[in-house]
Structures are given as C-alpha cells and as structure tokens.
C-alpha cells in the first residue's frame with residue numbers, strides 16, 4: 001500500500017493552533033506574540049507536537065533511509081532537492097512538489113504522515129528534521145542504519161534569514177518584534193529550535209560517525225565544481241557520473257529552484273519570500289557595526305575549542 005496523503009493536502013494554508021498544535025495547554029506566547037512550546041527543554045514551534053516528536057524518535061530506520069537535518073534557515077530545502085534528485089538519478093521525480101517526496105515526522109503541519117504511512121513507504125525514505133542531536137529522528141543517529149546529513153550555516157546569515165522567515169507569520173504568532181529584539185532572543189536561544197550554538201555543535205561533535213556527514217552551506221555555495229555534491233552522493237551510497245552531478249548542480253541553482261513549481265514552495269501560502277537572497281554575507285545589510293561586534297564576541301566565546309569555523313563573507 002502506498003502513502004495515503006492526498007493531492008489536496010499538498011496545498012498548505014496558514015498554520016492554525018486548533019488544527020496543528022494538538023496540545024494547547026503548553027503553548028507559550030513570548031514577547032511580541034512569539035509562539036512556541038518547550039519539548040525536552042528545547043524551544044520548538046507549536047506544530048512540533050509531543051506525539052509527532054515521540055513518533056519521530058521512535059522510527060526504526062532501515063538501511064537505505066536518509067535524513068537531512070539542520071537548524072532552521074541553513075539551506076535545508078536546497079539540500080533536500082539535491083538528495084531527492086540523487087535518489088532519482090539526477091531527474092526531477094514525477095511528484096507534484098518537493099515536499100511530497102520528504103517526510104518531516106516531527107511536524108504536524110505541512111507534512112503530516114502517520115506511522116503506517118511511514119512504514120508503508122518504499123526505500124529509500126527521505127526524512128527531514130530540525131532537531132539537535134540528542135532529539136534526532138530515529139534515536140541515537142550514530143547507532144542507526146540511517147544516513148544523516150547535517151547542514152550548518154554561519155549564524156549571522158541564519159539569524160537574518162530566520163528573522164524574515166518568522167516575522168509576521170502564523171506559526172510564529174505573527175511575531176512583531178524588531179530586528180534588534182530578534183537578534184537578542186536568537187542569541188538567548190529563545191527562538192524556535194533553541195540555541196544555534198548548542199544545535200550545531202551537538203551534531204558537529206558527533207560527526208565522526210560514519211553515517212553522519214556534516215556540511216556547510218558556504219561550502220555548497222562556493223563549490224565551483226561538483227566536489228561537494230560528489231561527497232554527498234558518496235555518503236548516500238550513490239554512484240553518479242560527473243555529467244549527472246553537473247545536471248543536479250544546475251537544477252538546484254538558486255534561480256532555478258525559485259522558478260521551478262516543483263521546488264519553490266509556492267503551495268504554502270506564507271512562503272512568498274522563501275527564496276530570499278541565497279548568499280553568503282547578506283547579514284551585512286542588517287547588522288549594525290555594534291551588533292556585529294557584539295555577535296562576534298559571543299561567537300568567539302561559544303565556539304572556542306570546537307574546531308568548527310564558518311565563512312561569514
């Protein structure tokens with residue numbers, strides 16, 4: 001039996017607490033209307049419900065399963081298209097949307113799948129998650145047969161991209177704070193998905209496991225050849241020719257993805273500005289020099305000794 005979600009389900013309206021939050025008692029509203037709940041100590045969006053989270057943790061992944069993971073706004077949609085194309089030998093699949101090829105188990109909104117839907121799916125199943133390592137889909141990633149890819153991006157660009165993504169959106173309670181306020185709650189780990197440093201470093205510290213590939217958005221942007229794509233293909237166990245990798249590279253280019261109805265998320269009503277800039281260093285249009293200095297100090301302190309570095313421009 002195949003998956004049971006209908007084509008109608010693929011058109012996504014506004015997030016709605018009554019429909020998507022499941023448990024309303026523990027929903028919290030922070031300053032400027034910012035909505036969230038806390039699961040296992042992590043700030044998460046209201047549509048990450050306790051039961052979806054339990055399902056995500058309890059999935060028994062099988063060999064061939066793939067899971068891409070990130071902190072929000074780190075290039076995960078881009079990576080998802082790369083993975084979907086690789087699974088299909090470099091060709092866009094028959095499905096109507098990229099989302100319908102992916103399984104975001106922790107979310108009750110935009111990708112709902114039941115346990116029996118998930119069990120019935122043929123391999124390879126492609127899972128999406130925005131969880132830190134300790135809350136990963138499928139249990140302790142290093143002990144599972146699933147292949148994980150974590151994509152991370154420099155946190156100044158993440159903070160800016162995330163601000164525009166959350167501003168006045170239904171799932172964020174129509175957050176109305178200023179950039180300055182956002183930057184503060186971002187650094188305090190009070191935004192949905194919590195503290196960027198903890199999230200990224202949790203995967204970084206576990207990235208020597210052979211089924212985990214740690215990627216950086218900036219490396220993908222900078223790759224003038226197809227070497228990063230080749231690393232991804234190798235990690236996922238796909239033997240793809242240089243010509244196929246080259247065709248994938250062209251299909252996932254920012255402007256191509258933005259124009260392609262399959263990949264541009266047009267079916268989600270509030271995702272108009274999703275393909276915003278797609279650059280390294282657009283934080284410079286947003287941070288004041290004082291904010292940048294302050295951020296650099298926090299960054300130096302929090303990343304000290306991690307061995308992980310990012311390009312900010």
Ligand code: A3P
Pocket residue numbers: 070071072073074075076077078157160161162252253254255257274275276277278279282
């Ligand atoms: P900006 O807001 O800086 O433009 P995610 O998919 O994890 O939510 O990340 C979204 C960010 O990735 C956005 O960043 C978006 O523009 C960027 N992005 C999406 N597709 C991209 C692509 N094909 N190439 C480069 N950046 C892309």
